[in-house]
Amino acid sequence: MSREQITAIIERAVRKAVDEGAIPPVEPGRIELERPKRKEHGDWASNVALSVASRLEMNPREVAETIAGSIEPAPEVISKVEVAGPGFINFHMSPAFIRNVLFEVSEKGALFGGSSIGAGRKVQVEFVSANPVGPLHVGHGRWAALGDSLANVMSHAAYDVEREFYVNDYGTQMQKFGHSISARYLELLGKVNEMPEDGYAGRYIIELAERIVAEHGDEYLELSEEERTETFIEMEYPVMLDHIRSTLERMDVLFDVWFSERELYRKGEVEKTTGLLEAEGKAYRDEGALWLRTSEFGDEKDRVLVRSSGEPTYFASDIAYHRDKMTRGFDLVIDIWGADHHGYVPRMKAAMDAMGYGADRLEVILGQLVKLFRGGEPVRMSKRTGEVITLDELLDEVTPDAARYFFLQRSQDSQLEFDIELAKRESPENPVYYVQYAHARICSILRYAGESGVDTSDPSHEELALLETESEMDLLRKLAELEELVEFCAERRVPHRLTGYAEELASLFHGFYRDCRVVTEDERLTRARLFMVRAVRQVLEIVLGLIGVGAPEKM
């Protein structure tokens, strides 16, 4: 709120200075306002004077003084305007204005911090989308945390968000899955059989085969390899899919839509899409294959849609899938992929262009991988033996809250080092507890207030003015930042910034707790502080909710 107000005030001041001939005619341009890093620099700082002065080739300090002098007084909002440094104009908000945030939190409750920047925009976030041929690995956990929190924060910014999981239940990976089970099945029944070269070697495949033997004995022995593979695929992929779903549920990640690749084929969408592209001249035949002219849309070279064998590529069904997304009316589709798929981005964007939807309607977030550590020692993963730590195993050791918090802590552009020992520790080294503890501590204060029978009704404006110490004002200022934070995280797609804010807010609360006692003999001050503490609790709950972890009342 106050950002727009101050921007408008600056614009008027610049115009006034120009009208009065104090500075030559100049457009203020886009006015940048930022939260200064240092407290002495006030609540907001603007560099208009710096940018205007450089265009006018004037002394920036003088320009700043002139603009600052033209600012209309608004004592109920701004207590002080000053020029500092090379020519910044710093704004100090009035304490009364700062305290108003408490009434806003009280009125809006769980909706506090919401923004309307995304209003009217229908967005889909597609993430995880693992092949249903095995358990989720730890990297999937990171992308689940990332996608879900991004969806949360975009929803809070008024985007109409849908979460989707694309089920790759078709094609090569499924065949490998079926073959692998078949091989283990034969092995268990004493038939000499070699595992397929590129099959899945994980222990879970053996478990699936063991269950089949236990339930069905040798009844599939007589089938041809092909029939057996088909049978096992149909029997077991729903099992894996359920498994994946329940793992995600443990992390409280729920999808609105589970979209099946098979359905695309069954409904003829893949064929229809490649046919359309060919009919429109966007795809052509060469050496028996059908190629999409992706090189005309920024890709390095053209890509195969349908192999010379007549088999569509994964790319073809992915295009059909994105075409389907577009027909569902999303203004924007965000795909979260593993960083190892980055080479795939230009061709998918090219396909969006080729279909006439425009590459801009697809955004791809590339999530970097997770490196597991245990007490500082890297946890080895071997694809050959299948000895990986699955997401489920991680969640057996680490609480889902800790896992989600750790996954979200780093920028998606950075590789994540996840130390299992650290995440397990229920101690101050673990930031998730630090934030949750602030919430629990407030709940304890509120319980205490309730038990001691003090008046907990809302304070008057006069009583609220009793909040005046530095630690109180710092805390109030931080509460007011939530809306900007939500907008920032939503627009830049950087949900990891939520954790930093949560820690800052918790830290300011702990500082306040040190300096100020809430429940005291002073009834009016007690009411004011209780009101503030309830607001802090509400905001912590909101932020923890966006991060996707719980807000415990006791610890």
Add this chain to the structure above:
RNA sequence: GGCCACGUAGCUCAGCAGGAUAGAGCAACUGCCUCCUAAGCAGUAGGUCGUCGGUUCGAGUCCGACCGUGGCCUCCA
């Protein structure tokens, strides 16, 4: 070889469309519980922001080259 990301304190990382004296946690050291939760607080120490050049009034942030790490370069997914 080409393309992409990353390189900031001993370690793991933030750093908000270029801004004022570069931040946090951990690890190290020093203090603080007759008091609403010490899962807390306060303090000390720790930096040529990979290197070199460029753009700018101003660069950790933008551009170029180089070095290092990881990933991808298939009619695989």
